[in-house]
Amino acid sequence: MSLQALLNEYNCPEGIWDEMCDAGKIRKHYDKVVTTFGTLDVPALQQKDVLAGELFMNQGITFTVYSDNKGIERIFPFDIIPRIITGKEWDVVEKGIQQRLKALNLFLKDIYSGQQILKDGIIPAALISSCPHYLREVHGIQVPNDIYVHISGIDLIRGDDGKFYILEDNLRTPSGVSYMLENREVTKRIFPDMFAANNVRVIHNYPLILYQILLQLAATQISNPTVVLLTPGMYNSAYYEHTYLARQMGISLVEGRDLVIDDHKVYMKTTNGLQQVHVIYRRIDDEYLDPLVFNPKSVLGVPGLMSAYRKGNVAIVNAIGNGVADDKAVYAYVPAMIRYYLNEEPILQNVPTYELSDPEAKEHVFKNIRKMVVKRTNQSGGYGMVMGNTISEEDWEKAKAEIEKDPRSFIAQPIVQLSTVPCFINGKFAPRHVDFRPYALCGPEGVRIVPGGLTRVALKEGSLVVNSSQGGGSKDTWVVDL
């Protein structure tokens, strides 16, 4: 069967925004892709699909799924049809994220110093003090250029009205950027002509921008600062990404056991003795960073690291304690933060969020659970999530008991029908739900976002859960100028 016939068969679901189709018609920015597909047949596309899989496997681009006993490594499923966003849409997203990060940075500075926002009653103090990621240990520490969030992944979804909404802020150690970059490389390999014809904005300078920002964070008197990437080690699920970024930036990839603190300075153990480290891009969570201050059982961290950080002898990226700003309950207050700190209206809207610590909201959610998704405030990766439309009565009773025990740890949101994109599955085009995570970099010169991001796709039919740990895949994301 020709692809054209398959495309004609593609039926976009009712009441949901489809990225390619609009009431049976192909959207303009998908024109060229559809034309290219018209010249191919199914076996040719299948061949490209196989090639893409091989490229990922041979390069060892794998991640680890903890609950899967079959083996530690798996390929991140990749769908070969790109997801396309127009330059115009992108510009709104870019401005919205820039605005949001500006406010979030100001919030973090405020919350770890004067706490004006609490005093003015914009955010309830109890919400902050009950947040497990609010760290008193970093209160009052001055960070370079007042930047706390250097690297962030902001999760966006597109609702049925075609508008992008913020779903989640990831301000601690967001991962996935290597997939964004590798997806692009693979697309270039399998669709060279189609890619060239589409005028896609470039993203490959991401590691260079990141490296520039990391360099700028070192104390100014150091002419040639040593920057390292701190990884939990090769058994971490994102280890491939750590090696990828270290390689692309030309910096050392270190583990906690490679570092040692002496006289409040950080050194790495080299064959040539100790060498001072000035900037650490860490991919280890706060609580494992320093066993002397946080989790004493941590063997991933470096004893004494906090003392060096406090003295300003080392810059740590992202700053410690950011978790307070991407807590899912604090998320509801980000629009208020934007108004409070910037005196602006938020460009990108939140998804409405109910805090279950509020009895009225809880009652409302419990009544309407079939239309709701309940999330844990301090979990990511789709763990501990309750999808109200699919959960069984029995499981819901269990979940309800959990919520009653500690309502502060849960929020609920109405289920948003994520937009769909055509995917090439079993030799057919089928609509699947997607979200979108652009990666923003914040340095002394402002917020920069490479035009693109990771589109995560829920490969199971009808599923709205896109997390890689829950069977999601990814797509290359093009920002095109028409």
Place this chain on the structure above:
Amino acid sequence: MLSRIADSLFWLSRYMERADGLLRATSTHYILSLDNVVMGAMTWKPVLEIFTTKNEEEIRQLEHDTAASLHTLLTDVNNQNSLKVVITRARENARGAQDHVTKEVWEEINALYHLLNQPTISERQGEQDVIQMMQLFSQHSLLYTGVADVTMPRGLGWSFMNLGKFIERCFEVIVMADKHYERIGYNLHEENVIIQWKELLFSLSGYELHLKTYRGADYNHNVLHQVLFNDDFPHSVLYSLTRIEKYLKDIVAENPSPGNANLLRCFGRLYSRVQYMDPKSIDSGSLKSFLADIREDLLQFSNALGQNFFSYQ
């Protein structure tokens, strides 16, 4: 360079060299063992003794069973030195130092690892394509060597990799030579035929060189000269030590440290012991102790190297 990275590169290379030696020895032994007429009482005992940590009793049970021996040597995960375990360890080390090996090297090791972890591999072992299978592994092992040589940047990392490779090779040659001379009770004057040295020479890829280089029928002395002192033979002890000297010097020059003096002394003692040895002066009485001594020296040197550069734990 981070000590941990140096350590990983060193061991990556040691394990890959070990895999290569293991494969060569195993397939040579397998092929020769088919030839019952010549090698009447040949068993897997010597190979198992060199490449596994099995005790005498376990080896006695295994030595006449080709399929079981091959399984032990190639895919048994309970044998700490089986091909599968060795390659897995090599890959772990490559993963730990992934940003220091080239993409090509990583992909080659990864491919070999995936090949060995195919679910059907154990079944194939017992069947007729066992030779083909070992050949395929050998090819990958050679490919790795070539890919590493062509793509790896020269520098500290490369030097540590080569130290690992040649230290491993040196150990391997000493142990294998010892095992083969033990068979004849270290008696260099016992009459022998070349057939009996074939296994050692093939296992070290030195049979052709032997035929081309050595004349006369004093095979015991000739083979000994070849595996210990022939500096044109890439699997001789002297050749390996010469390479070790080069890479050691490169590393020491870049890493001035107080432990270097001891390390160089340690190596110098070993190197001169072999380099300035008069091959003719080795006789039946001194061969065993000579092999034991150089092995001991090599072990000491290897430990000193680790203490000097890799002590990061």
